[in-house]
Amino acid sequence: MQVFFSEEHRRHFPQAELNGGEFVTPFERPSRVEYVLARLNERGFAPPVAPGAPDMAVVRGLHDAGYLEFLEAAWDEWKAEGFAGEIIAASFPARRMQIARPPRNIDGKVGYYALASETAMTGGTWTAALSSVASAQAAQRAVASGARAAFGLCRPPGHHAASDMYGGYCFINNAAVVAQMFRNDGADRVAVLDIDFHHGNGTQDIFFDRGDVFFASLHGAPEDAFPYFLGYADEVGIGAGEGATVNYPMLPGTGYAAWAEALDAALARIKAWGAETLVVSLGVDAYKDDPISFFKLDSPDFIDAGRRIGRLGLPTVFCMEGGYAIEAVGINTVNVLEGFND
Numbered sequence: 479m480q481v482f483f484s485e486e487h488r489r490h491f492p493q494a495e496l497n498g499g500e501f502v503t504p505f506e507r508p509s510r511v512e513y514v515l516a517r518l519n520e521r522g523f524a525p526p527v528a529p530g531a532p533d534m535a536v537v538r539g540l541h542d543a544g545y546l547e548f549l550e551a552a553w554d555e556w557k558a559e560g561f562a563g564e565i566i567a568a569s570f571p572a573r574r575m576q577i578a579r580p581p582r583n584i585d586g587k588v589g590y591y592a593l594a595s596e597t598a599m600t601g602g603t604w605t606a607a608l609s610s611v612a613s614a615q616a617a618q619r620a621v622a623s624g625a626r627a628a629f630g631l632c633r634p635p636g637h638h639a640a641s642d643m644y645g646g647y648c649f650i651n652n653a654a655v656v657a658q659m660f661r662n663d664g665a666d667r668v669a670v671l672d673i674d675f676h677h678g679n680g681t682q683d684i685f686f687d688r689g690d691v692f693f694a695s696l697h698g699a700p701e702d703a704f705p706y707f708l709g710y711a712d713e714v715g716i717g718a719g720e721g722a723t724v725n726y727p728m729l730p731g732t733g734y735a736a737w738a739e740a741l742d743a744a745l746a747r748i749k750a751w752g753a754e755t756l757v758v759s760l761g762v763d764a765y766k767d768d769p770i771s772f773f774k775l776d777s778p779d780f781i782d783a784g785r786r787i788g789r790l791g792l793p794t795v796f797c798m799e800g801g802y803a804i805e806a807v808g809i810n811t812v813n814v815l816e817g818f819n820d
């Protein structure tokens with residue numbers, strides 16, 4: 479399986495994440511991918527290939543124009559305002575406030591476009607986000623050209639990013655872009671399977687009213703887990719999208735038996751729906767020692783999960799999402815890919 483990866487991810491390395499009222503070193507850090515690269519190499523995968531420039535037409539098709547302009551200019555505007563720190567959202571349009579009017583002031587714009595304040599941006603964030611989606615796109619092209627599967631080792635991740643919102647460490651929705659590219663290439667029905675511990679709120683939101691892209695997510699129940707405000711089982715899509723979204727929220731302490739049952743249910747739904755191609759949002763934060771999550775999967779479970787996904791028999795693009803137990807991230811990620819290859 480070909481792996482696509484850009485060194486440009488390093489340009490995104492904020493020093494701060496707001497966690498429990500303290501600033502900590504972000505859980506989503508550059509070293510995460512070093513462990514994945516090391517394990518891929520150890521376990522016989524071919525060296526990763528650097529992607530070319532991103533295809534911005536697809537990105538612009540899914541993301542709001544004002545949002546993309548904001549991401550590109552945010553750092554310059556933040557500096558011009560005289561702020562000394564990293565970009566961190568502080569003021570949000572909450573209930574009954576204006577959501578149709580982005581403010582002019584950069585501090586206001588940051589809050590307008592953020593869905594959470596834990597994710598800081600710096601001068602290199604936009605470049606890194608573009609390189610991340612470029613890796614996803616290169617993986618899609620490999621599969622569109624006939625490969626059974628490919629892996630976009632994306633960093634920063636993407637599944638929390640909606641058309642016009644960043645947060646949860648995500649800026650551009652890589653998996654959504656891949657799904658759209660398969661549609662543009664002529665696939666009538668594309669499925670996104672999100673196995674990251676966190677609900678893929680951005681992906682769900684982008685495709686919620688569409689009947690051509692199926693979205694299935696296994697995640698920590700919103701009552702208990704970030705992003706808190708989406709991911710309930712009764713969210714099933716709307717309009718043409720009704721029935722093309724399925725959520726499997728699970729409680730703290732969930733182990734592999736229950737998780738695998740949800741995975742099988744999700745895969746059965748994807749199959750019954752008639753998906754022609756599959757995009758996997760591959761987070762490995764369902765791991766038992768993940769520092770910000772509460773499922774109890776062990777490393778061998780990820781091999782089994784990969785096998786089950788592989789048995790669907792669909793052309794598949796994997797996009798890296800979360801996973802913060804740094805050393806195990808490599809093992810668990812490669813376990814999924816190897817299980818899939820079995």
Ligand code: SP5
Nearest residue numbers: 596635646647676704770799800
């Ligand atoms: C891509 C991805 O996995 N994003 C996850 C973003 C989660 N950010 C907020 C997490 C807050 C968790 N706080 C729990 C601390 C437990 N020590």
Ligand code: ZN
Nearest residue numbers: 674675676800
């Ligand atoms: Zn996650």
